[in-house]
Amino acid sequence: MNPSIIREILKVTEKPGILSMAGGLPSADTFPVEALKTACDRVLSLNAKESLQYAASEGFAPLREWVAARMARLGLEVSPDQVLITSGSQQGLDLVGKIMCDVGAPVAVETPTYLGALQAFTPYEPIFTSLASDHEGPLPEAFARLAHDAPGTRFAYLLPNYQNPTGRVMSLERRQAVMAAAKAANVPVVEDNPYGDLWFDEEPPASLSSMWPEGSIYLGSFSKVLTPGFRLGYIVAPKALYPKLLQAKQAADLHTPGFNQRVVYEVIKDGFLDQHIPSIRARYKANRDAMAAALKQYLPAGCEWQSPKGGMFFWIRLPEGLDAMALLPKAVDANIAYVPGAAFYASNPDPRALRLSFVTLTPDLITEGVAILGRVLGEALEAGAQPTP
Amino acid sequence: MNPSIIREILKVTEKPGILSMAGGLPSADTFPVEALKTACDRVLSLNAKESLQYAASEGFAPLREWVAARMARLGLEVSPDQVLITSGSQQGLDLVGKIMCDVGAPVAVETPTYLGALQAFTPYEPIFTSLASDHEGPLPEAFARLAHDAPGTRFAYLLPNYQNPTGRVMSLERRQAVMAAAKAANVPVVEDNPYGDLWFDEEPPASLSSMWPEGSIYLGSFSKVLTPGFRLGYIVAPKALYPKLLQAKQAADLHTPGFNQRVVYEVIKDGFLDQHIPSIRARYKANRDAMAAALKQYLPAGCEWQSPKGGMFFWIRLPEGLDAMALLPKAVDANIAYVPGAAFYASNPDPRALRLSFVTLTPDLITEGVAILGRVLGEALEAGAQPTP
Known part of the structure; x- marks a missing residue:
């Protein structure tokens, strides 16, 4: 897929107040601001x-x-x-x-x-x-x-x-x-x-x-x-x-x-990461758990995923007939965003896949975002699944 | 010229206490340390x-x-x-x-x-x-x-x-x-x-x-x-x-x-550079003047150069028969360094050219360095100029 198309996709998702699960960004709450401030001052001194x-x-x-x-x-x-x-x-x-x-x-x-x-x-x-x-x-x-x-x-x-x-x-x-x-x-x-x-x-x-x-x-x-x-x-x-x-x-x-x-x-x-990384892990694990629970509760039957053992992403496969790219505008209208999985294939993209990040929203907002995703998918299924191109 | 050869040349000139006029580095005395320190703190705050x-x-x-x-x-x-x-x-x-x-x-x-x-x-x-x-x-x-x-x-x-x-x-x-x-x-x-x-x-x-x-x-x-x-x-x-x-x-x-x-x-x-850049100019101009005077005083007849109206470099052309690359080891032995001009040609390098930076040494050390260069060149001329390859 053309990288400029991806840029366009991500631009579509830049909407004030949107619950975005699209980005590949780490949580800004994990950045060690004070340690960096002290280090900048020390290096320049x-x-x-x-x-x-x-x-x-x-x-x-x-x-x-x-x-x-x-x-x-x-x-x-x-x-x-x-x-x-x-x-x-x-x-x-x-x-x-x-x-x-x-x-x-x-x-x-x-x-x-x-x-x-x-x-x-x-x-x-x-x-x-x-x-x-x-x-x-x-x-x-x-x-x-x-x-x-x-x-x-x-x-x-x-x-x-x-x-x-x-x-x-x-x-x-x-x-x-x-x-x-x-x-x-x-x-x-x-x-x-x-x-x-x-x-x-x-x-x-x-x-x-x-x-x-x-x-x-x-x-x-x-x-x-x-x-x-x-x-x-x-x-x-x-x-x-x-x-x-x-x-x-x-x-x-x-x-x-x-x-x-x-x-x-x-x-x-002096070993800072040995204290710092476990705090990131604990945060991300709680987010992962929140998303896993929400997906189980809200996604319609026929959706498939594995619960990740680390990292930042869930990978969802939609039921037959749904197209993650085609659904993105509806999702953005409903105030959530994801990345269509097709972006990640060198060839033969899977139109039914999508990627959700679980690290940038809080557990509560993850639950809210996944509930909206479930509703968008449910409505698409009710409207009659379209044949995937 | 192969970039890795240039790396080797510059490595040769990394000798403790050497008067190096080889580098393309600005003077570290011009770096606005306090302004950067304040800015780092402000951005991170x-x-x-x-x-x-x-x-x-x-x-x-x-x-x-x-x-x-x-x-x-x-x-x-x-x-x-x-x-x-x-x-x-x-x-x-x-x-x-x-x-x-x-x-x-x-x-x-x-x-x-x-x-x-x-x-x-x-x-x-x-x-x-x-x-x-x-x-x-x-x-x-x-x-x-x-x-x-x-x-x-x-x-x-x-x-x-x-x-x-x-x-x-x-x-x-x-x-x-x-x-x-x-x-x-x-x-x-x-x-x-x-x-x-x-x-x-x-x-x-x-x-x-x-x-x-x-x-x-x-x-x-x-x-x-x-x-x-x-x-x-x-x-x-x-x-x-x-x-x-x-x-x-x-x-x-x-x-x-x-x-x-x-x-x-x-x-x-807020206009910092409008104050800062003139101070760099004044410093570099004094250095340029020191090098111009030293070149006139110490370089043997037959060397040619223009006094630069700005920037960081003099470009010297040596008398017929001298080869800047071949002379570099002798220069380093005598405790100075320059970059042979041949490094800067896409084709048909001029073996008689060399580049001198005037911004990393103080005016006194520039004078000392150029005096040594003059001696090295003079000795090479006395030893009988070699045909350039």
């Missing part, structure tokens, strides 16, 4: 000149060391030399696209997948090939088929934890099977993990990258655990690939703001 | 949630309005809708490359030109074609030749004010002739203006873009007048081109940090 001058394209060395140490928790032993600080993980996607895509060469993605990745890769003109997927993510056998269906696939782009848009998580067994299949097919894996810290009851299994380190690129982000407004993410790459990524980074914007890197490092260096 | 959340890809609306108003001073009437905030003007170059370059299609550049632009465009695989240039910049007749020598040239990349690396400035007459020639040849112009505010005795003439607005893209930056560590720049584009740039920006990093945009706007909104 102690290291003003260094933080305001041009800086290394690789990123701020202590932050790179912090990231490398953090990766060990995900089962991945890396050196700080393998860490590249990026301007959000969206830039990580752009740099990966720049050095790994070739015009007309295949890139494998999940079905469905993160829209922003499709947008980031598209300018490099790959051919997207969709990996057959189920409720746990891509199927291992889909990798074996790549050699035949999409020879020369440059990489597979995977989101193992609470995927955007489906909320699904890959089990340990699925991860092992997928990575063995990717390795056998010699298709590198780009692992995008913005939501891995946002688990509710149990930590997700080990990272994909830990299962094939020399064939994997890992993308991380501070957007969901601290703030997106500082635009800070990172790439962890095999040593052989690092110089090309670094060169692309330098060409793209010289470096990520040194001030932002130092402020975030100042906030997190 | 008054607009924390908005500044820390995801934000519009176009940029912060009041900052876009400020830029549009500022452009009127350069003779360019634009609407805020034509302003795109970027992560430094290096990102502006990358986005321009992304939407305007085609594999194998020509891009015209000055002789010599800014290295970072060559790095930004290179991933999009253009063919660089060098515009014949003199001490005022590119020659108008070079544009007429493009139709024959480089048909289908996508754009010409020009730096009219105190160009990096030569320090040269285009006169009003040259600007008018160049823009008339570009328009006649139907070759759009990308005008890069990081140094325009850093004039010493008289303001530079009107912007190139003002002479052909619908055929020009203008790149501006806060790096040289405020701080490079916030990575803030902007593109001003014709309305017809804006949507493509915006889409590329969104794919590249979603948006430039909203926090940084709001902090900089907070600093500049």
Whole structure:
């Protein structure tokens, strides 16, 4: 789907007072304002000149060391030399696209997948090939088929934890099977993990990258655990690939703001996230519970969904004959918004899918919003389901 | 020249206590630390949630309005809708490359030109074609030749004010002739203006873009007048081109940090730059004078240079037989550094050129550094000039 169409969709939902479950935004109530304020003041008092001058394209060395140490928790032993600080993980996607895509060469993605990745890769003109997927993510056998269906696939782009848009998580067994299949097919894996810290009851299994380190690129982000407004993410790459990524980074914007890197490092260096992230988890889990209960209570029979074990999204499949895109104007008229699922497919979009965020509204408003959604869907069903185009 | 070779060159010059005239960095003494500290505190006190959340890809609306108003001073009437905030003007170059370059299609550049632009465009695989240039910049007749020598040239990349690396400035007459020639040849112009505010005795003439607005893209930056560590720049584009740039920006990093945009706007909104920039000019002019005097005193006969009327750089041409790249290790041994001019050519590098920055050292150290350079050059001449490769 054309990205500008998505922009139009989201603009439609920008209505004063609307109960929007459309955005991919974290809750602004989780931003650690006081800690950031103290850190800004400290950095400008102690290291003003260094933080305001041009800086290394690789990123701020202590932050790179912090990231490398953090990766060990995900089962991945890396050196700080393998860490590249990026301007959000969206830039990580752009740099990966720049050095790994070739015009007309295949890139494998999940079905469905993160829209922003499709947008980031598209300018490099790959051919997207969709990996057959189920409720746990891509199927291992889909990798074996790549050699035949999409020879020369440059990489597979995977989101193992609470995927955007489906909320699904890959089990340990699925991860092992997928990575063995990717390795056998010699298709590198780009692992995008913005939501891995946002688990509710149990930590997700080990990272994909830990299962094939020399064939994997890992993308991380501070957007969901601290703030997106500082635009800070990172790439962890095999040593052989690092110089090309670094060169692309330098060409793209010289470096990520040194001030932002130092402020975030100042906030997190003494273990702040170990207290902060659990508070986000508790908040999001309560919201998830509210949405799960409301969906059960208000959605008409025939709607299908899984309750996500982490992250920010429910993925709803509507009954036969309903079209999430066609219904959006009615939903906005009724004062709610969602994102039609069709936006998240590289090909063959599912018109019956839609994505709901449960993190930007309070539990009470989630209940109210889902009740309205149930009414809109119920009325559409009563009016006679239209054949989907 | 390969960008990684440049990185190696600059690494060679990273020696404790070295008198480096190599960097392209502004003087850290010009960074308005207290104003930034106050602004950070104010933004996080008054607009924390908005500044820390995801934000519009176009940029912060009041900052876009400020830029549009500022452009009127350069003779360019634009609407805020034509302003795109970027992560430094290096990102502006990358986005321009992304939407305007085609594999194998020509891009015209000055002789010599800014290295970072060559790095930004290179991933999009253009063919660089060098515009014949003199001490005022590119020659108008070079544009007429493009139709024959480089048909289908996508754009010409020009730096009219105190160009990096030569320090040269285009006169009003040259600007008018160049823009008339570009328009006649139907070759759009990308005008890069990081140094325009850093004039010493008289303001530079009107912007190139003002002479052909619908055929020009203008790149501006806060790096040289405020701080490079916030990575803030902007593109001003014709309305017809804006949507493509915006889409590329969104794919590249979603948006430039909203926090940084709001902090900089907070600093500049009430006229701060009108006091601040003159203090930078006065400092840099004193440095320029110190370097001009030292060059006259210490450089051996046969060296040639122009005294720049603004900006940050002297461009020196060495006597026949000397090679700036070959001499660099000797210079570093003697405790000074410069950038060999060969780095700045898309083709046919001039081995006799070198670039000196006059803004990072104090006038005393500039004198000391240039005296050492004079000695190194003198010794090389005495040792018998080597034929340049």
